[in-house]
Amino acid sequence: MAANFWTSSHSTHWILDRRQLAEAMAEDLEYVDIATLTKIKMWYYNLIGKIGKRLQFRQQVIATAIVYFKRFYTKNSIRSTDPSLVAATCIYLACKIEECPQHIKNIITEMKHALANLGGFDYDTSKVAEFEFYLLEELEFYLIVYHPYRDLTLIAKELRMEESNLQTAWFVLNDSYRTDVCLLYAPHLIALAALYIICVVHAERYVENNNNAVSGDDPSGGGISHTHSNMHLHSQLHSMATKKSGHHSNIPNTEGHGINNRNMVQWFADLNVEIEDIIEITQEILSLYNIWKDYSEEAVPAMLHALKKGSQPTSPQSQQQQQQSQSTSQPA
Amino acid sequence: MKRHAEEHQEHPSKRPLSAPTQHNSVFSTSHLPASPNLSADSPSPPRRKELKTYKGCSQLKDFEMVDKLGEGTFGEVHKAKRKGELLALKRILMHNENEGIPITALREIKILRRLRHENIVPLIDIAVNPGSRTSRSRASVYMVFPYMDHDLSGLLNNPKVRLSVPQIKLYMKQLLEGTIYMHAQKILHRDMKAANLLISNNGTLKIADFGLARPFKPEGEDYTSKVVTRWYRPPELFLGEKKYGAAVDMWGIGCVFGEMLFGRPVLQGNSDQDQLDKIFQLCGSPTEENMPGWSSLPGLEEKGVVYQVNKSYQRKLKEDFEPYGTLAADLMDKLLVLDPKKRLTAFAASDHDYLWVEPLPAEIGGLPVYESSHEYDRQRKHEAQQERHASHHHSTNNNNANNGHHHHGGHGHSHLPSRAGGGGGGGGSGAHFRAGGGGYGDHERAPREKPRSHAPSGSNTGSNAGSTTTYRPIPLPPKPATAVPPAVPSSAATSSANPPTAGRRP
Numbered sequence: 001m002a003a004n005f006w007t008s009s010h011s012t013h014w015i016l017d018r019r020q021l022a023e024a025m026a027e028d029l030e031y032v033d034i035a036t037l038t039k040i041k042m043w044y045y046n047l048i049g050k051i052g053k054r055l056q057f058r059q060q061v062i063a064t065a066i067v068y069f070k071r072f073y074t075k076n077s078i079r080s081t082d083p084s085l086v087a088a089t090c091i092y093l094a095c096k097i098e099e100c101p102q103h104i105k106n107i108i109t110e111m112k113h114a115l116a117n118l119g120g121f122d123y124d125t126s127k128v129a130e131f132e133f134y135l136l137e138e139l140e141f142y143l144i145v146y147h148p149y150r151d152l153t154l155i156a157k158e159l160r161m162e163e164s165n166l167q168t169a170w171f172v173l174n175d176s177y178r179t180d181v182c183l184l185y186a187p188h189l190i191a192l193a194a195l196y197i198i199c200v201v202h203a204e205r206y207v208e209n210n211n212n213a214v215s216g217d218d219p220s221g222g223g224i225s226h227t228h229s230n231m232h233l234h235s236q237l238h239s240m241a242t243k244k245s246g247h248h249s250n251i252p253n254t255e256g257h258g259i260n261n262r263n264m265v266q267w268f269a270d271l272n273v274e275i276e277d278i279i280e281i282t283q284e285i286l287s288l289y290n291i292w293k294d295y296s297e298e299a300v301p302a303m304l305h306a307l308k309k310g311s312q313p314t315s316p317q318s319q320q321q322q323q324q325s326q327s328t329s330q331p332a
Numbered sequence: 333m334k335r336h337a338e339e340h341q342e343h344p345s346k347r348p349l350s351a352p353t354q355h356n357s358v359f360s361t362s363h364l365p366a367s368p369n370l371s372a373d374s375p376s377p378p379r380r381k382e383l384k385t386y387k388g389c390s391q392l393k394d395f396e397m398v399d400k401l402g403e404g405t406f407g408e409v410h411k412a413k414r415k416g417e418l419l420a421l422k423r424i425l426m427h428n429e430n431e432g433i434p435i436t437a438l439r440e441i442k443i444l445r446r447l448r449h450e451n452i453v454p455l456i457d458i459a460v461n462p463g464s465r466t467s468r469s470r471a472s473v474y475m476v477f478p479y480m481d482h483d484l485s486g487l488l489n490n491p492k493v494r495l496s497v498p499q500i501k502l503y504m505k506q507l508l509e510g511t512i513y514m515h516a517q518k519i520l521h522r523d524m525k526a527a528n529l530l531i532s533n534n535g536t537l538k539i540a541d542f543g544l545a546r547p548f549k550p551e552g553e554d555y556t557s558k559v560v561t562r563w564y565r566p567p568e569l570f571l572g573e574k575k576y577g578a579a580v581d582m583w584g585i586g587c588v589f590g591e592m593l594f595g596r597p598v599l600q601g602n603s604d605q606d607q608l609d610k611i612f613q614l615c616g617s618p619t620e621e622n623m624p625g626w627s628s629l630p631g632l633e634e635k636g637v638v639y640q641v642n643k644s645y646q647r648k649l650k651e652d653f654e655p656y657g658t659l660a661a662d663l664m665d666k667l668l669v670l671d672p673k674k675r676l677t678a679f680a681a682s683d684h685d686y687l688w689v690e691p692l693p694a695e696i697g698g699l700p701v702y703e704s705s706h707e708y709d710r711q712r713k714h715e716a717q718q719e720r721h722a723s724h725h726h727s728t729n730n731n732n733a734n735n736g737h738h739h740h741g742g743h744g745h746s747h748l749p750s751r752a753g754g755g756g757g758g759g760g761s762g763a764h765f766r767a768g769g770g771g772y773g774d775h776e777r778a779p780r781e782k783p784r785s786h787a788p789s790g791s792n793t794g795s796n797a798g799s800t801t802t803y804r805p806i807p808l809p810p811k812p813a814t815a816v817p818p819a820v821p822s823s824a825a826t827s828s829a830n831p832p833t834a835g836r837r838p
Contacts, residue, residue, distance in 0.1 A: 093438075125430040137460050
């Protein structure tokens with residue numbers, strides 16, 4: 001979209017703060033802990049992504065649907081709504097807004113298919129159409145969503161970034177939609193954070209390669225080559241996430257070895273943005289990889305059940321206990 | 333790096349209201365909860381309301397409906413009041429309940445939300461009426477606009493109104509400025525016409541009705557050529573061009589300009605074929621020179637109709653408009669150009685000498701104030717009149733009555749299928765098209781393909797689908813001195829039997 005982000009509703013109405021997000025989650029958190037809630041949401045983001053892929057949407061359509069889903073849940077609790085109806089409606093609306101209209105029945109068929117073994121999808125077209133109205137109301141009819149993909153492409157062009165690095169950064173952006181950064185920060189900051197992550201990965205690999213002077217396994221000279229699968233990146237990011245100890249404000253020693261031989265530290269420093277924001281986004285994305293480690297699709301339905309059926313709110317104390325022992329108590 | 337970050341504090345991003353001092357990511361399980369007292373202090377709250385601290389869309393009950401301003405199949409417009417402020421509420425009709433809000437309405441909202449310019453009607457708010465399951469009332473959605481006193485079509489048809497040259501220049505200037513902005517934002521309006529230009533009593537003009545508007549398409553992608561009300565539709569669209577651009581709006585602006593000079597629409601074709609013929613009568617027959625590629629355009633292939641093009645017309649536009657001044661004629665001459673590539677852009681038109689020599693455009697606020705005039709008002713007046721004089725205006729009475737009648741045929745709600753009944757067959761294709769003009773009303777969804785089948789007084793209209801009326805030189809506008817039924821035109825005006833609405837209906 002050609003219009004200016006800064007005057008858009010995305011900028012003026014839909015950049016929230018963490019307090020608002022925390023308030024939005026409060027009701028659900030009386031029934032499950034935050035890690036569980038996060039996993040439940042992640043499951044639905046994945047569901048939206050899956051259906052988008054099956055219907056061959058552009059990534060931007062999927063991203064818009066996920067943002068609608070997130071925006072809706074800044075005003076509603078998952079417990080008091082049916083997230084699969086919300087997800088279906090978000091997909092349907094995103095298709096209209098992104099100009100790739102789908103018949104409502106296609107989306108319902110895909111939902112039924114995807115949820116076949118998980119309680120099914122018990123809504124017909126009129127229900128989804130009706131719910132679209134409530135969704136629009138909650139979105140306040142602010143429908144245009146800006147995404148970081150475009151910014152990333154522009155930056156990549158300016159840096160004359162290698163295709164492989166751009167590709168990796170793109171994957172990081174896809175992953176960023178599993179976090180709430182798109183509700184908290186302007187898209188160009190998220191794009192910069194993805195780039196920042198690439199630089200750090202890049203630099204760490206460079207250091208690694210120098211340390212094991214052999215470096216036979218990476219003939220590309222320290223670059224992230226496209227032979228590295230997404231999974232490879234994930235494991236690397238996992239290790240970064242585990243190692244994270246607040247040193248992210250310094251990209252390790254990349255002078256002269258940054259992307260396209262540019263000094264990326266200087267490049268970031270020269271930007272007219274707040275580096276703190278970028279670091280915060282980076283940490284948010286890295287902590288996603290942390291939580292991803294013990295995420296399993298199969299465990300989620302039980303979590304959802306606990307959220308929906310849990311009749312007694314867990315008291316704050318037990319909630320904290322639960323958090324401490326959450327890794328064991330999750331598959332309730 | 334830190335140092336730099338501090339130096340660049342003026343970053344325009346909106347800062348969080350309460351920026352956390354720590355990075356308490358919701359994902360890092362190590363430091364939870366984000367702020368410990370959040371979950372503790374309110375045990376079982378009705379949080380949904382509390383969360384709605386930021387401004388949402390409004391509820392319909394906050395508005396007091398005053399009057400109806402327009403009606404059509406695509407929407408219905410009400411004058412309303414909220415806290416003393418006069419507003420126009422345009423209802424979004426659901427064509428198919430099972431498809432939710434029509435994509436066309438969402439497009440209009442999307443585009444209007446994106447545009448912010450003095451000369452483009454602002455979408456102030458959205459009002460929703462949730463309906464209720466108990467009373468079986470349907471949910472409805474309204475777009476909220478400021479109330480404007482006139483639309484240009486209504487104003488031109490008001491017998492008490494005669495536009496002065498500075499006034500025409502003022503409107504023209506604003507129309508072009510709004511269009512420059514709109515085109516710079518990469519939006520095509522695609523329904524430029526006098527009825528879609530709203531005018532307030534202080535002389536402000538705002539472009540309205542973005543129901544057919546679309547963002548520019550990347551090169552090579554097609555649009556539909558079935559847009560723009562017939563009288564304002566450029567020749568390339570009749571010939572089936574699908575790769576058009578901003579020039580389609582500029583043709584419409586040329587027509588509006590001519591209409592302001594002339595006092596009546598310039599090219600009032602009563603069928604698509606007739607419209608095209610009238611265009612060529614005025615602008616000259618197309619040749620490879622004045623309209624390259626015209627003969628290879630697909631024509632109306634969907635319907636298997638190929639337009640007949642008379643090859644012998646000489647362009648006489650400039651002579652026809654000479655009485656309004658050489659510069660005015662020159663601007664017209666550069667706007668109504670057959671070749672879209674040679675048509676003036678909005679920017680170039682705003683630079684035309686016409687707008688920069690004496691008499692200069694009037695100042696906003698320096699114009700006479702008129703009683704409000706909307707196309708819809710006229711329709712209602714006509715209807716009332718028609719009822720009173722039913723016996724005088726009989727079906728045999730052709731010329732005089734026709735324009736007035738046709739207005740009804742096209743615009744009047746009485747002729748339209750109601751929304752409930754009209755979705756399917758009842759109104760035929762007419763049900764898909766909006767009836768009314770008026771900037772607040774909706775737009776036609778597509779051009780009228782079929783000859784009108786339900787002209788109220790059908791004696792001669794039935795046959796004119798095929799017949800071609802001749803274009804006549806434009807006389808200086810004959811303005812009745814007294815308050816005569818406004819839309820009954822002088823019979824000398826044009827031999828076209830079909831009224832504005834004909835252009836909008838199949």
